Amino acid sequence: MSPSAFISHCQKLLGQAYVLLDDQDKAPYLSDWRNRYQGKALAILLPNTTTQVAEIVKACNQAKISIVPQGGNTSMCGAATPNDSGQQVVMNLKRMQTIRGIDASNQTIVVEAGCILQTVQEAAKAQGFLFPLSLGAQGSCQIGGNLATNAGGTNVLRYGNARELCLGLEVVTAQGEIMQGLRSLRKDNTGFDLRDLYIGSEGCLGIITAAVFKLYPLPTAQWTALVAVPDIPSTIQLLNLFQKRTAALLTGFEMMSKDSLDLTAKHFPQMKNPLSNDPAYTVLVELSDHESEEHARNLMESVLESAFESGLATDAVIASNLSQAQSFWTMREHITMAQAQEGANLKHDISLPISSLHAFIEETDGILRQHFSGVRLINFGHLGDGNLHYNVAPPVGTNPKEFNSSHEQVIHDVVYTQVEKHHGSISAEHGIGQLKLPDLEAHRGSVALQLMRSLKHALDPNNILNPGKVISE
Ligand SMILES: Cc1cc2nc3c(=O)[nH]c(=O)nc-3n(C[C@H](O)[C@H](O)[C@H](O)COP(=O)(O)OP(=O)(O)OC[C@H]3O[C@@H](n4cnc5c(N)ncnc54)[C@H](O)[C@@H]3O)c2cc1C
Structure with missing residues (x-):
C-alpha cells in the first residue's frame, strides 16, 4: 500500500477529521514535554474505539508503516515522539475516554x-x-x-x-x-x-x-507534615521510624533537598518552604487513616515527638487543613516545573536500595563537585521507594545548553556507574524511550538485552511498534 493509499484507508476508517495532516495540526504531537526531541509524522491518527485501533494497526503492519503510540505526551525520555523520517504515524488515544x-x-x-x-x-x-x-x-x-x-x-x-x-x-x-x-x-x-x-x-x-x-x-483522615532533617542518614532513619510506628498508614514519604526547594521558590515565589532555617533536607510525610482524624493526628504528633527527641528532625509543620496539605504537595510537584523554567538540566531518575542511598549521594556529589565546580545538584524523590531524582544543573551564570552539550555524557557515565556500583536502576520511573537507549545497552547486561530483543521480535516481527525506543535492533 502506498502512503497516500494508506492515508485514504485511515480516513475511511476514522473519518477525515481524525487523520491530522496539516503541519499546524500535527505540531503538538511531534515534540516531547521537555522539548528535547522534535519529530515528523506522515499523519496523526485519533481512533475512538478498540476496533479502529486494530484496523489501523493491521493496515500499518501490511504497509510496514511504523506507529508511535501516544497518550498525554508527558514522557520524560522522548518515548512518545516520532523520529524525523516523516514516515511514521503517531496514534494518540485521547478520544478513547470511556x-x-x-x-x-x-x-x-x-x-x-x-x-x-x-x-x-x-x-x-x-x-x-x-x-x-x-x-x-x-x-x-x-x-x-x-x-x-x-x-x-x-x-x-x-x-x-x-x-x-x-x-x-x-x-x-x-x-x-x-x-x-x-x-x-x-x-x-x-x-x-x-x-x-x-x-x-x-x-x-x-x-x-x-x-x-x-x-x-477512601481514607477517612489524612495528615500531612513537612519535616526538617539535617542529613540523608537521618532521613532514612526517619522513614524507618514512621514505617515501624505507622505501618500501612504511611502513604507518602518525599524527600526534597535545599537546592531543589530554593529553585522552586525562585520560579514560584508563593511556594516558599514554610520551615525555618532552610534545612538541608525537607521531608513530606503523609499518613492516611481509616479510623479517625484524631487517631491519625495523634500518631503523627507522637512519631514526630520521637523524631525530635532523637535528633532526626529539627523542625516540623503539620498541615492544619486540606488546603495547606495540598500546598505542601504542590510545592513538591513544582520542583520538576521549576527545573524546566530554569533551563536544560541533566536528569537521572534512578532507584537504589534505601540502605545505599547515603553512600551513593555522598560519593556521587563528591565526584561531580570535584570535576565541575559550582555544579548544582537538585535531589528529590519518592524516598520511601528508594527513588531518587538526581538532577545536575550547571553552575549559576553558565549557559545550560553549552554546559550540557560539553559534559552530558561524562556526567551520565559518572552517575550510572555509581548506580551500578550500588546495585540500583538507571530508570526508576520514567522508562528508557530514546533518551536512555544507549545507557540501557551499557548497563542492563547482555543476557537480559538478548531476551528483550527476542521478545520484541516474537511479538512484533516487522518492528512497526515504536521502533528506536527502549531497545535497538
Ligand atoms: C510534571 C511531570 C511529572 C511526572 N511525574 C512522574 C512520576 O511521579 N512518576 C512517574 O512514573 N512518571 C512521572 N512522569 C513521567 C510519566 O511517565 C508520565 O507522566 C506518564 O506515565 C506518561 O503518560 P502519558 O499518557 O503522557 O504517556 P506518553 O508520554 O504519551 O507516552 C509514554 C510511553 O507510553 C507509550 N504509550 C502511550 N500510550 C500508550 C498506549 N495506549 N499503549 C501502548 N503504549 C502507549 C508511548 O509510546 C511512550 O512509549 C512525570 C511527567 C511529568 C511531565
Missing part, C-alpha cells in the same frame, strides 16, 4: 486507555473509592501511557506502581488482533503473565486500549 464501569463489590474499575489519570481518580472518588495512582502530570497523562511506562508517583510506598494496581488489559497486538484480557481477578495463574509483559513496554510490544484496576476504600 469509563466502562465500576464494580463496587469487586472494588475494580474498567477504563479506556485515553482516560486522563485525574478523571479516573475523580470517577473512583465519586463512588467512594480511592484510585491511588498519583503523579505530577495527572491532569494530562493518560491511563495507557501510565501503564506503558509502569508509572509510579507519590503513592507507590503504600499501593505500588501502575503494575501492582492493574488486574487486566485489553491490547491490540502488532498484527492488529485484540487480546481480550480485561479480567478483574486477584488470582489468575493461567500460564505466562501477558499483562505484565505489556505493562512498562513503552508502546513497543502492543497498544493498550483498556484496563481493569483495583480500587481501595
Whole structure:
C-alpha cells in the first residue's frame, strides 16, 4: 500500500477529521514535554474505539508503516515522539475516554486507555473509592501511557506502581488482533503473565486500549507534615521510624533537598518552604487513616515527638487543613516545573536500595563537585521507594545548553556507574524511550538485552511498534 493509499484507508476508517495532516495540526504531537526531541509524522491518527485501533494497526503492519503510540505526551525520555523520517504515524488515544464501569463489590474499575489519570481518580472518588495512582502530570497523562511506562508517583510506598494496581488489559497486538484480557481477578495463574509483559513496554510490544484496576476504600483522615532533617542518614532513619510506628498508614514519604526547594521558590515565589532555617533536607510525610482524624493526628504528633527527641528532625509543620496539605504537595510537584523554567538540566531518575542511598549521594556529589565546580545538584524523590531524582544543573551564570552539550555524557557515565556500583536502576520511573537507549545497552547486561530483543521480535516481527525506543535492533 502506498502512503497516500494508506492515508485514504485511515480516513475511511476514522473519518477525515481524525487523520491530522496539516503541519499546524500535527505540531503538538511531534515534540516531547521537555522539548528535547522534535519529530515528523506522515499523519496523526485519533481512533475512538478498540476496533479502529486494530484496523489501523493491521493496515500499518501490511504497509510496514511504523506507529508511535501516544497518550498525554508527558514522557520524560522522548518515548512518545516520532523520529524525523516523516514516515511514521503517531496514534494518540485521547478520544478513547470511556469509563466502562465500576464494580463496587469487586472494588475494580474498567477504563479506556485515553482516560486522563485525574478523571479516573475523580470517577473512583465519586463512588467512594480511592484510585491511588498519583503523579505530577495527572491532569494530562493518560491511563495507557501510565501503564506503558509502569508509572509510579507519590503513592507507590503504600499501593505500588501502575503494575501492582492493574488486574487486566485489553491490547491490540502488532498484527492488529485484540487480546481480550480485561479480567478483574486477584488470582489468575493461567500460564505466562501477558499483562505484565505489556505493562512498562513503552508502546513497543502492543497498544493498550483498556484496563481493569483495583480500587481501595477512601481514607477517612489524612495528615500531612513537612519535616526538617539535617542529613540523608537521618532521613532514612526517619522513614524507618514512621514505617515501624505507622505501618500501612504511611502513604507518602518525599524527600526534597535545599537546592531543589530554593529553585522552586525562585520560579514560584508563593511556594516558599514554610520551615525555618532552610534545612538541608525537607521531608513530606503523609499518613492516611481509616479510623479517625484524631487517631491519625495523634500518631503523627507522637512519631514526630520521637523524631525530635532523637535528633532526626529539627523542625516540623503539620498541615492544619486540606488546603495547606495540598500546598505542601504542590510545592513538591513544582520542583520538576521549576527545573524546566530554569533551563536544560541533566536528569537521572534512578532507584537504589534505601540502605545505599547515603553512600551513593555522598560519593556521587563528591565526584561531580570535584570535576565541575559550582555544579548544582537538585535531589528529590519518592524516598520511601528508594527513588531518587538526581538532577545536575550547571553552575549559576553558565549557559545550560553549552554546559550540557560539553559534559552530558561524562556526567551520565559518572552517575550510572555509581548506580551500578550500588546495585540500583538507571530508570526508576520514567522508562528508557530514546533518551536512555544507549545507557540501557551499557548497563542492563547482555543476557537480559538478548531476551528483550527476542521478545520484541516474537511479538512484533516487522518492528512497526515504536521502533528506536527502549531497545535497538
Ligand atoms: C510534571 C511531570 C511529572 C511526572 N511525574 C512522574 C512520576 O511521579 N512518576 C512517574 O512514573 N512518571 C512521572 N512522569 C513521567 C510519566 O511517565 C508520565 O507522566 C506518564 O506515565 C506518561 O503518560 P502519558 O499518557 O503522557 O504517556 P506518553 O508520554 O504519551 O507516552 C509514554 C510511553 O507510553 C507509550 N504509550 C502511550 N500510550 C500508550 C498506549 N495506549 N499503549 C501502548 N503504549 C502507549 C508511548 O509510546 C511512550 O512509549 C512525570 C511527567 C511529568 C511531565
